[in-house]
Amino acid sequence: MLQSSNSVQQITIVEGFTEYILKEKGSIFTGQVFPIHNGSEAKNILNNVKKKYYDASHHCYAFKCSNGDSKFSDDGEPSGTAGIRLLNAIAHFDLTNVLVIVIRYFGGTKLGVGPLGKAYYLTATEALERSNKVVKYPAQKVTLTFSFESINAVYKLLAENEIKISGTNYSEKISLSAVIKVEILEKVKETLTAITSGQLEFTVEPEIIFI
Numbered sequence: 333m334l335q336s337s338n339s340v341q342q343i344t345i346v347e348g349f350t351e352y353i354l355k356e357k358g359s360i361f362t363g364q365v366f367p368i369h370n371g372s373e374a375k376n377i378l379n380n381v382k383k384k385y386y387d388a389s390h391h392c393y394a395f396k397c398s399n400g401d402s403k404f405s406d407d408g409e410p411s412g413t414a415g416i417r418l419l420n421a422i423a424h425f426d427l428t429n430v431l432v433i434v435i436r437y438f439g440g441t442k443l444g445v446g447p448l449g450k451a452y453y454l455t456a457t458e459a460l461e462r463s464n465k466v467v468k469y470p471a472q473k474v475t476l477t478f479s480f481e482s483i484n485a486v487y488k489l490l491a492e493n494e495i496k497i498s499g500t501n502y503s504e505k506i507s508l509s510a511v512i513k514v515e516i517l518e519k520v521k522e523t524l525t526a527i528t529s530g531q532l533e534f535t536v537e538p539e540i541i542f543i
Contacts, residue, residue, distance in 0.1 A: 342468060343429070344465050346427060349366060354458070359443065362435040363432065364434075366430070367430060368397065370397055370399060371397065378431070378433060389437055390436040392404075396423075397429050409436075413452060417456065421457045424460075425457075425461075430460075434452055471541055473509065473511050477533035478532050478533070486528070489520070489524060495510050495512055497509065514540070
């Protein structure tokens, strides 16, 4: 398999929905974890949660996305006791593309700033601890065009590097669509250029995706 010395930042995401419930002095804290891609998606999920738990005292949240979107809210709780604690919980697991919402039903007893912040943080960390975490690597979509004479060598190289073909077009030449990890992209291009004797069109889409 081809190797590259390029340093590329991977991300860790969550897959699926996770929930954890904490009871503290009559109050009920329900932590919910959702995988997301952007702030707009987070907003839609939050709106749905607010509708479902319309009678809750607070709907505090935090989210972080690989595109730079990040936000948190105390939703009426004392400043610094909720939203930032949820964001700190996300940072604790070094996660991205994730939304954490903690729904609180007030039980009649005030916890105080310190214990309240601890309750929100604990609820979030326990929910995140239980979530299914997956490492994703940055990649780019590419199109390879080459002559039929090189087909076996090209397919062999792609298979050795676990590069999946997403589309194929046959005409005078062969055009393949694939997604290649950024860390091996240049090495793959160099090797393919060599095995096709320089008769290779290698087109890379600029958008970074994670696989």
